[in-house]
Amino acid sequence: MAKKNDVTVEEKLRSLYDLQLVDSRIDEIRNVRGELPLEVEDLEDEVAGLNRRLEKLDADIEVIDNDIKNKKNQIEESKSTIKKYSEQQKNVRNNREFNALSKEIEFQELEIELSEKHINEYKAKIEQKKEVIAQTKEKLSEREEHLKHKKSELDEILKETEKEEQALIDKSKEYEKNIEDRLISAYKRIRSNVKNGLAVVPVERGASGGSFFTIPPQVIMEIAGRKKIITDEHSGRILVDEELAKEEQEKMAGMFKKF
Template identity: 50%
Template structure:
């Protein structure tokens, strides 16, 4: 069992892994170029989506506040109607009082209900003003939503058009990338991804050109260039941290 070779795994040499890394970098760079055509569109679409979500949440909140003010308005109107009924009853009772003390007591009840009506009327005016202000906010938010929705639809259409034009290319590059990744171990792939994420141009693997690093353009000592050409181990640029490889095109010349 120990001597049986696995059919699902191939033990690639370091040189083969380095070549695969270089191929993967070229593929990823082509994909990066395609993504550059999209420019800021993906971010703009996401920002508009987020803004619209916030605006819709605000509209829901405003509508809830309007509903609450309308509920309070109905409640106050019922209180006014109830107070008016009580006042009418109290005035009828005044016609049947037996003494001044009863008359004064009923008069105080009438005054109290009239004050309740005044307070309710004041609140009703405040609620009406509140509803008016909230409706103005609602109209403003809805107008912004309509405008942003048009912007979002236009940018989505533009983005979808670019993606449709490049879909076949991206799919082909993805297959090529998978084939290259199959020849690279996970540890090396993780390092590659980490370096790509740390550099602005996405170049994690660069060649040595004119005795200099193809990423930062710092001079590479002759002995390190020899090691790079031999491809027996991973050589990292001591200045920018990129993986250095021999230029295959130069080697073929």
């Protein structure tokens, strides 16, 4: 095998265009999947977020339940204290002591009222959170079903295209190894800067493929001569002549059928 720098310009152009055809075929396969992988990922994130929300709501209810238990314990303590003070009132020696105990009993009764008010507020909060839990569970069920459908859709497409895509990726890497680094860098740079990923295009009807800008006849002749690598002055794309492009397209179409 000839070294990268020993090959002719024509061989370099053919290799670059072959690489472009392989990478374009990979792009086509990925376009078939479209936004599905991102949709699945978004749905997975949403489902995980809803599950975290349910966990937090359950934890919140547990905290409120503990608050209710504490308030109930405080009520029992206040009742016990009232009973104790009521018993003490039977044995007081004067009105001052009786009144002091009455104030303590009154205070404990207010504490009971306040605790009962808090318990009612806590119970209302629990009911609100249970409503949110029910709504969240309903939404979670709907999103999980949607995720299941989208995953099934994606798995079906992957099953059909995964083998071909991997074979093409391997072939793309193989072609890259036969092209000098500076050309690969230029190719990748151009590919990343154009919407359709076409870095190498044929001349079609006097213009670069996919472009409306006319190429001067002298330049078209130079491109057909295959003696140097020529780029489109408007898009920066590497240009190949129509005949070379057709030859490589036929060759690569035969290879694609084998995948």
